[in-house]
Amino acid sequence: MTLSDVGEARVNGYLFVLQRSLKTFLPADSVRDAVREIESHLRDRIAAADGAPNEREALERILAELGPPLRVAQAYSAERTIDEAVTTGRFVAIVRAVWHLAVSTVVGFFAALCLFIGYVVSVATLLMAGLKPIFPNNVGIQFVNGVPIGPAAEFPVPAGIDLRGGYWVIPLFAIAGLAGLVLTQWCARKYLAWWRSRR
Amino acid sequence: MSHETWQEQIRRGTLDLAILLSVSSGPRYGLAIIQHLEAFTDLVVAEGTIYPILGRLTREGLLASTWVEDEAPHPRKYYALTRAGTRRLAEMSTAWREYVRKIDRLMAASERGR
Numbered sequence: 001m002t003l004s005d006v007g008e009a010r011v012n013g014y015l016f017v018l019q020r021s022l023k024t025f026l027p028a029d030s031v032r033d034a035v036r037e038i039e040s041h042l043r044d045r046i047a048a049a050d051g052a053p054n055e056r057e058a059l060e061r062i063l064a065e066l067g068p069p070l071r072v073a074q075a076y077s078a079e080r081t082i083d084e085a086v087t088t089g090r091f092v093a094i095v096r097a098v099w100h101l102a103v104s105t106v107v108g109f110f111a112a113l114c115l116f117i118g119y120v121v122s123v124a125t126l127l128m129a130g131l132k133p134i135f136p137n138n139v140g141i142q143f144v145n146g147v148p149i150g151p152a153a154e155f156p157v158p159a160g161i162d163l164r165g166g167y168w169v170i171p172l173f174a175i176a177g178l179a180g181l182v183l184t185q186w187c188a189r190k191y192l193a194w195w196r197s198r199r
Numbered sequence: 200m201s202h203e204t205w206q207e208q209i210r211r212g213t214l215d216l217a218i219l220l221s222v223s224s225g226p227r228y229g230l231a232i233i234q235h236l237e238a239f240t241d242l243v244v245a246e247g248t249i250y251p252i253l254g255r256l257t258r259e260g261l262l263a264s265t266w267v268e269d270e271a272p273h274p275r276k277y278y279a280l281t282r283a284g285t286r287r288l289a290e291m292s293t294a295w296r297e298y299v300r301k302i303d304r305l306m307a308a309s310e311r312g313r
Contacts, residue, residue, distance in 0.1 A: 040275050041230050045230065
């Protein structure tokens with residue numbers, strides 16, 4: 001089947017949307033390769049549809065069998081980002097994969113929320129270790145009714161807030177922050193490995 | 200778990216094996232792999248989702264890919280099993296046969312017990 005200008009525009013539109021979606025998470029050379037392969041698939045299918053009475057119907061069927069461009073891009077994303085994150089364990093790759101799952105599934109969203117809290121709390125604890133020598137009276141362990149609640153930094157310290165701890169909290173916060181980061185990163189990797197095993 | 204979810208899990212779990220089997224007799228391009236799978240199975244739900252799997256199997260070193268420019272009016276990307284892919288296919292085939300045999304035995308025992 002030789003496509004009319006309208007048919008060509010439909011194919012180019014499909015490939016354009018696919019390319020735009022892939023660009024958000026794949027390197028440029030991988031995007032080019034993937035789009036080229038999908039176009040090759042479409043050209044083969046179109047050539048095999050010789051004799052179809054209605055070009056529009058035949059083309060729409062071919063595109064439907066291929067799947068919507070966003071779904072195809074999502075399949076690339078799932079294969080690529082999660083694999084890269086689990087295999088390399090790199091922070092950026094893990095964040096990218098967690099983000100991808102967060103915006104595409106409900107479970108992924110809540111998992112990303114938990115991991116985000118883990119990272120933020122860990123970084124904040126590390127930050128407090130660094131702030132303690134500069135603001136010794138504003139950083140410490142907060143106590144409520146004599147019970148330690150956790151590390152805290154208050155600027156200024158409000159009345160009624162009980163901040164305790166000398167310089168010895170610095171190594172404590174540093175170790176706790178680092179341990180939190182390592183634990184969150186480990187959880188993120190385990191979560192992505194679990195996700196990969198489900199596909 | 201619903202019947203559909205269970206079937207989907209089986210489909211996903213066997214797709215890698217099915218793709219490796221499709222290229223075991225010689226290199227094939229994407230659409231030819233899809234047509235081969237469609238001829239023997241109903242594993243292909245959306246054709247476009249096969250290509251990312253081919254990409255992953257290539258990154259894992261189980262498949263090697265080459266663009267062939269002069270075979271058709273447009274270029275085609277051919278996939279072939281690598282040595283690692285051949286080894287993995289043998290392992291997967293053995294594991295699959297073993298698995299099916301055990302489930303068959305279990306089903307036979309269950310039917311005898313009825």
